[in-house]
Amino acid sequence: MTLVGVVFVSYFCLVNSQTPFNVASDCCEETAENLQTVLQRLTSLEKAVTTLKTENSNLRQNSSGLAAMQQELMEIKSKQQPVAFFAEMSQDLTNPSTGQTVVFDQVLTNVGNAYSPTTGIFTIPVTGTYNFNVVLSSPNNNDANHYMHFFILQNGRKIAYLFLDHNTDYWIHTSSSSVVQGTKGDRVWLSVGVAGGSHVLAGHRLGEGEIHTHISGFLIQAD
Known part of the structure; x- marks a missing residue:
């Protein structure tokens, strides 16, 4: 669990310190599990965003390469033009x-x-x-x-x-x-x-x- 999660859980448990121990313990565990799930999703989304950024960068490079190839092809065609x-x-x-x-x-x-x-x-x-x-x-x-x-x-x-x-x-x-x-x-x-x-x-x-x-x-x- 990240530091943010630990602090949040600790705070939540402190606020509910008046609650009987077994209830508070169950609450903290459930909250920790929920936070862990959220963090996992956030981590997964961060990875997905990173992947998308990489793919976008690759697409831009491929697009530039394609434009260069098209220009080169046009130059080759012009050189082969009969006159x-x-x-x-x-x-x-x-x-x-x-x-x-x-x-x-x-x-x-x-x-x-x-x-x-x-x-x-x-x-x-x-x-x-x-x-x-x-x-x-x-x-x-x-x-x-x-x-x-x-x-x-x-x-x-x-x-x-x-x-x-x-x-x-x-x-x-x-x-x-x-x-x-x-x-x-x-x-x-x-x-x-x-x-x-x-x-x-x-x-x-x-x-x-x-x-x-x-x-x-x-x-x-x-x-």
Whole structure:
């Protein structure tokens, strides 16, 4: 019996000291038994509360662990997300100016929807290693002094260079590709570097069914 129980029983027996000994003794024993039962219940409840607290703490830890696992799963899924695009120019681009963005408005492939046929800009959706490729064509030209130079830009930084110069009695065709490390949010596009004279960047020609000028890119490996 705890100290509280002993004191309570002693007090109860003292108060009832005028009661005959055998009656008082029975009363004290009954009270002690009742107190003992209450104390046992209290002890049991304390253990139950302690158990519940432990279980609650474990649940919180498990919940935090589950949230971390879900976040990790989302990151893994994002890294496995396929990214690829392929687009062409549907019309000829005549005498483009220096600094102009070449817009490939006809989209054939856009897995991940990272390329915009409106702006001509590809926005990197997942950090990783990418490949970009550009093919340009220009028809025969009467201006022998014409020239067009182009750059593939990543956030304004040159990552590839192409040029179409001085073709007169024949078509000219050029291409370039680049493998770069890209960070989510980076922008990639084709820009006119310098241009002079009279010139045409060939788009898709009706009746020919040929894709003369196009851009493509894809995610090689996510970080």
